[in-house]
Amino acid sequence: MSDQIGKYIKLAQHGNFRDLARLLSLVEATGPKALRHPELLNPGHAALRLGITGPPGAGKSTLVAQLIRTWREAGARVGVLAVDPSSPFSGGAILGDRIRYADHFADPGVFIRSLGSRGSLGGLSASAYLMLRAFDLWKFDVVLVETVGVGQSEIDILHVADVVALVLVPESGDSVQAMKAGLMEIADVFVVNKADRPGAESLAREIEFYFPLEGAAALTHRIFRTVATDGTGTKEFAAALRERGQQINLPSHRRDPLRLQHEALALLRGQWESHFRRRAEAIKSPEDFLQLILASSPQP
Numbered sequence: 001m002s003d004q005i006g007k008y009i010k011l012a013q014h015g016n017f018r019d020l021a022r023l024l025s026l027v028e029a030t031g032p033k034a035l036r037h038p039e040l041l042n043p044g045h046a047a048l049r050l051g052i053t054g055p056p057g058a059g060k061s062t063l064v065a066q067l068i069r070t071w072r073e074a075g076a077r078v079g080v081l082a083v084d085p086s087s088p089f090s091g092g093a094i095l096g097d098r099i100r101y102a103d104h105f106a107d108p109g110v111f112i113r114s115l116g117s118r119g120s121l122g123g124l125s126a127s128a129y130l131m132l133r134a135f136d137l138w139k140f141d142v143v144l145v146e147t148v149g150v151g152q153s154e155i156d157i158l159h160v161a162d163v164v165a166l167v168l169v170p171e172s173g174d175s176v177q178a179m180k181a182g183l184m185e186i187a188d189v190f191v192v193n194k195a196d197r198p199g200a201e202s203l204a205r206e207i208e209f210y211f212p213l214e215g216a217a218a219l220t221h222r223i224f225r226t227v228a229t230d231g232t233g234t235k236e237f238a239a240a241l242r243e244r245g246q247q248i249n250l251p252s253h254r255r256d257p258l259r260l261q262h263e264a265l266a267l268l269r270g271q272w273e274s275h276f277r278r279r280a281e282a283i284k285s286p287e288d289f290l291q292l293i294l295a296s297s298p299q300p
C-alpha cells in the first residue's frame with residue numbers, strides 16, 4: 001500500500017483528480033503511517049483551508065456551492081472535503097450534496113470528496129487531517145472543509161482549518177448561548193444564513209453581543225448575512241474569507257507547534273480509541289474489566 005501511495009504522490013504533478021481520489025482512499029485506509037512519505041509530512045504547497053461548520057441543515061453545502069462559483073469565476077482551483085459522520089458511504093458523494101454541487105462536478109477546476117465514518121482508520125478527524133495533506137499536493141488555491149458542528153470530532157477537524165466560518169440560521173437564536181462553549185469559540189467568522197427569514201437581524205445582534213466587534217476583536221470576528229439559495233451576500237463572504245487567508249503565512253502556519261499538537265492528538269486519539277474498543281469488547285467478567293483498567297491506565 002505504501003508503494004502505491006508513493007506512486008500516486010508522484011502523479012500529483014499531472015494534477016489529475018482521478019489520481020487524487022485514489023490517493024485519498026489509500027491514505028484513508030493506511031492511516032497515520034502514510035506520514036512516512038515526506039511529501040505528506042511536508043507538502044510543498046499550502047492551500048488555504050476554510051472550515052465551514054454549523055448545525056444540520058443550516059445551508060452549509062448551498063453556501064459552499066456559492067463559494068465555489070465565486071472563486072471559479074476568479075480562476076481559483078477549489079477542493080472540497082465534505083465530512084459527514086452519519087454517511088454510510090466512504091469515498092462516495094452524499095446524495096443531497098451531489099445535487100447541490102451538481103454544477104461543479106464536471107468542472108476540471110473543482111474536486112469534491114466526501115468522507116463518511118466507514119473505512120476511516122482511527123476516526124474521522126484523523127482521516128480528514130491526513131487527506132487534507134494529500135489535497136495540498138494537488139496545489140489547490142482553496143480547500144473547503146464542510147462539517148456538521150455537533151460532536152467533539154467535528155470540532156477537532158476544524159483545528160486543521162486556517163479560517164473557520166460558523167453558519168447559523170435565524171432559528172439558531174435560542175441556542176447561541178448554549179453553543180458558545182464549543183463551536184462559537186473556534187469561529188473566526190459568523191454567517192447568518194437564511195437571512196430571507198425573520199429573525200436574522202436579531203441573531204446577528206446576539207452574536208455581536210457575545211463577540212463585540214471592537215478593537216482587536218473586530219479583526220478576528222465578523223458577521224455576514226447571506227441567502228445561500230440566491231447568492232445574496234455570498235460574494236462579500238467569499239471575498240472576506242480569502243482576504244483573511246492572505247493575512248496568514250500559510251507555509252509557516254502549517255508548521256505551527258500548536259497546530260501540530262492538535263493534529264497529533266486527533267491522530268493518536270483515533271488510534272487509541274479503536275485499540276481500546278477492541279480490548280473493552282473482549283471483557284467478559286469484572287475480573288477482565290479490572291485487569292484491563294489496571295494494565296492500561298497511565299502510571300501517576
Ligand SMILES: Nc1nc2c(ncn2[C@@H]2O[C@H](COP(=O)(O)OP(=O)(O)OP(=O)(O)O)[C@@H](O)[C@H]2O)c(=O)[nH]1
Nearest residue numbers: 056057058059060061062193194195226227228229
Ligand atoms: N430559505 C432559505 N433556504 C436555504 C438557504 N440556504 C439553504 N437553504 C435550504 O436549506 C436546506 C439545507 O441546505 P444545505 O445546504 O443542504 O444545508 P447543510 O447545512 O449543508 O445541511 P447538512 O449537510 O445536512 O447539515 C436546503 O433545502 C436549502 O435549499 C437560504 O439562505 N434561505
Ligand SMILES: [Mg+2]
Nearest residue numbers: 060061097146
Ligand atoms: Mg451539507
